[in-house]
Amino acid sequence: xxxxxxxxxxxxxxxxxxxxxxxxxxxxxxxxxxxxxxxxxxxxxxxxxxxxxxxxxxxxxxxxxxxxxxxxxxxxxxxxxxxxxxxxxxxxxxxxxxxxxxxxxxxxxxxxxxxxxxxxxxxx
Numbered sequence: 001x002x003x004x005x006x007x008x009x010x011x012x013x014x015x016x017x018x019x020x021x022x023x024x025x026x027x028x029x030x031x032x033x034x035x036x037x038x039x040x041x042x043x044x045x046x047x048x049x050x051x052x053x054x055x056x057x058x059x060x061x062x063x064x065x066x067x068x069x070x071x072x073x074x075x076x077x078x079x080x081x082x083x084x085x086x087x088x089x090x091x092x093x094x095x096x097x098x099x100x101x102x103x104x105x106x107x108x109x110x111x112x113x114x115x116x117x118x119x120x121x122x123x124x
Contacts, residue, residue, distance in 0.1 A: 017105070019105075019124045022034065022037055023074055025053060026092075026094060027073055027074035027094070029066035029070065031059055031062050031063045031066060034062060034116075035058075035115050037107070038058055038115065039055070039108070039110075041053065041054055044058050044119055045118075046061065046065045049061070052101070058119075059079060065121065069099075071096050072097065075092055086108065089104070090104075090105040102120075102121075103120065104119070104120040104122070106119075
């Protein structure tokens with residue numbers, strides 16, 4: 001029971017710090033930092049390409065995306081959690097050298113760790 005109580009108390013703190021690090025990584029195109037938060041398999045959607053990828057391949061796809069669309073700024077529009085506090089999402093806008101993208105991030109809490117399970121970049 002104590003572990004459950006501690007998890008409930010600390011998950012909001014964990015959510016904020018992880019999401020801050022993730023949004024900073026997106027705003028700078030830092031794939032190394034972003035890769036630390038990817039689940040073992042993650043759904044990546046970028047223009048003309050969407051699939052479920054292993055972590056290493058997802059990182060390579062993100063690196064290619066950021067090299068073609070150099071990030072200038074990221075602004076968070078909305079963030080929320082599921083009713084059970086076991087998942088977190090964030091919606092934001094990424095301004096790049098080639099226009100603006102709407103970004104959707106979906107994370108899930110598993111074994112005490114938040115991992116990105118879906119990351120979408122939709123051209124606006």
